[in-house]
Amino acid sequence: MSTENSAGRDTGAPAGKPNDDDGAEYVPTGEDRIAERLAALSDEDARQRAEALRAGLEDYELDDEDAALLSDWVEGETEPGNEPVPPVLAVVGRPNVGKSTLVNRIIGRREAVVEDVPGVTRDRVSYESEWNGTIFTVVDTGGWEHDAKGIHQRVAAQAELAVDVADVVLFVVDATVGATSTDEAVVKMLRRKGRPVILVANKVDDLTQEADAATLWGLGLGEPFPVSAVHGRGTGDLLDAVVELLPAESAYGGIIPRGGPRRVALLGRPNVGKSSLLNKLAGSDRVVVDETAGTTRDPVDELVELGGRLWRFVDTAGIRRRQHMAHGSDYYASLRTRSALDKAEVAVVLLEASEVLSEQDVRILQLVLDSGRALVLAFNKWDLMDEDRRVYLEREIDRDLAHVAWAPRVNLSAKTGWHKDRLVPALDIALDSWDTRIPTGKLNAFLGELVAAHPHPVRGGKQPRILFATQPSTQPPRIVLFTTGFLDPGYRRFIIRRLRETFGFEGSPIELGMRVREKRSRKR
The missing domain is CATH 3.40.50.300 (P-loop containing nucleotide triphosphate hydrolases)
Known part of the structure; x- marks a missing residue:
């Protein structure tokens, strides 16, 4: 039967202690000289040994997924070049006017935390968005209050910092309430910053409420855009206006280095x-x-x-x-x-x-x-x-x-x-370990020496063998063993520990999977 056990990720059960019902880690008897033997083995010898083991797998029942795992490792593509930072759109306003709801509408998914109480958002939080082919960063902010104290004062300061690095600002006002003294204070702050501002009249759910939006002309920021962040009404026209004002790249963000x-x-x-x-x-x-x-x-x-x-x-x-x-x-x-x-x-x-x-x-x-x-x-x-x-x-x-x-x-x-x-x-x-791949020759040479020195215990009169090993992926390192039977969890943890001792992997988990394969039936 074709089976892979993917439960072999190194989740770090302490050596010698049980992990659920898996039993203790296998404890070898006697010393070995595996590191010394590996050091004396040339890369070419290791490669030839691995090729012989790989050829031996043809005697076993393999499926298409096995073939994909056993295919040659493809090195990563050429790293991308440096990229400019996308333009930044900051969303500001006093508490509880619907900024985070509007941000979720703009980015097309529920990312910003929304709750029907003021002050849920406290930091300036960035999300990537796209409209009609234009990619930009949306920055949600906490509510701005000019006379805030304590934590609310620091929240307001974060909102001002968001405006400092924005290319365009959406100033959100609750149209059902109208312009308040706090809204007027926000306008003064925005004028000091000198950024392009689009006035958003939120909570305009139908035509009858558009008259409420018209009263916001008095803030002196031009025509307000009536929208309903909850229902999406008017947000398309708003984003069209945003894209027209956004530059090709952020004026304040610099360059993202190649590879990111x-x-x-x-x-x-x-x-x-x-x-x-x-x-x-x-x-x-x-x-x-x-x-x-x-x-x-x-x-x-x-x-x-x-x-x-x-x-x-x-x-x-x-x-x-x-x-x-x-x-x-x-x-x-x-x-x-x-x-x-x-x-x-x-x-x-x-x-x-x-x-x-x-x-x-x-x-x-x-x-x-x-x-x-x-x-x-x-x-x-x-x-x-x-x-x-x-x-x-x-x-x-x-x-x-x-x-x-x-x-x-x-x-x-x-x-x-x-x-x-x-x-x-x-x-x-940690990241170097996370990115590490052991050459197939070295991996199989290591396992061959390890199993020869410390064979798997006999279970029910049978002793499972490791036929071949490959590491098909990194991030985290994933190693797949082709075997003739299931390896005890304790023995798998022993293999992972020795992998760490031999190849490092400091700071990275290791996934160890098994593919139990049976010999092909011989045709008469």
């Missing part, structure tokens, strides 16, 4: 310091930071220059409870955190050095492992720990995080930026 910046997601439980760290990395107050847990609700992305290169960092909402228990904006923020992780290449999980590992921390780590993304562990507030405490803390980390012992660790301070420069080498290590 590597994408990094910042994850952690609420109030662990993710936004503070992003601000330190960006060198500006890019994200609203407040003592209130859960300040960030939308994933906030920022191009950050570190180590002489551009990176795209995404600050995510803290995962505060199990998704089925979350509600309202917390629920949608949790969904968007998972979506941001799916779009990232490497996750930096921020942990509190002064606190024990929590259930939330474990759940976040598992989320990253399940996603197959590269992983870096960052321990915040390490600078506040005294030397004696650090020694014991290292031991606690080794014990509690044994299942991700392969992930690089960085000890830093999100608040002061202490040791933030150590993040880039850790990211490079």
Whole structure:
């Protein structure tokens, strides 16, 4: 029967401990000299050995999917050239006028968090959009208030910063309420910035309400565009006007380097310091930071220059409870955190050095492992720990995080930026591992030496053999074994551990799949 077991992803069960019902990791007896033997083997010898094993597979029942897996590795295409940054459209207005609803209408999907209470959006959040062939970036902002205090003042500051880097601004007003003193204050702010502004009269659901929109001429920004963000009424005409004003490329964004910046997601439980760290990395107050847990609700992305290169960092909402228990904006923020992780290449999980590992921390780590993304562990507030405490803390980390012992660790301070420069080498290590492919010859030579020194235990009078191995993909590295029978989960974990010891893979999960194949029946 043709079967592949894809449950062999290295989700990091601690060595020697059970993983669900899989049993403990296989423990070999005796020493081996695998590394020494591999070093003495030339690439040509390894290639010839692999070709012989590959030829032997023809004696087994193979399907079309097997043939695709066994085809020659195709190197990546030529890297694209540098690209200009698309123009930027900022959406601003006072709280609860429907900015995020309009953003969702513009981008054609429900991305921005929407809830029927004011102040759900707090940071400036970017989304890619397209209209009639024109690609541009839409920036959703928190509500702007000229006399705001505390966290609301910082939200308003983020909205002003969004206008600073915008090529065109959509100023959204609630037509059913009319122009308020806050709206007039926003107009003064926009005039100071000197950006092209389109006035949007939102919540105009039918013709009878268009008279309400006409009253907004008094703001002095020209003709208001009557729209209904909820129903989509008038948004096509609005986007036509937007595209006419947008330049070919952003006047403030510079150039995206060829291949694009590597994408990094910042994850952690609420109030662990993710936004503070992003601000330190960006060198500006890019994200609203407040003592209130859960300040960030939308994933906030920022191009950050570190180590002489551009990176795209995404600050995510803290995962505060199990998704089925979350509600309202917390629920949608949790969904968007998972979506941001799916779009990232490497996750930096921020942990509190002064606190024990929590259930939330474990759940976040598992989320990253399940996603197959590269992983870096960052321990915040390490600078506040005294030397004696650090020694014991290292031991606690080794014990509690044994299942991700392969992930690089960085000890830093999100608040002061202490040791933030150590993040880039850790990211490079994790991403290099995530991109690594073992040559087929070396992989099969390694497995041949490993199995010869430490054969799979006999089960029910049978001993499964590894016929051939290939790595069909990276990001994360995925290795497929063609075998004569199922390998014990503990033996698969043993193989993964030895793969790490031999080839590195620091910071990257490893997927190990099996294809159990039977010999062809001989024709008489």
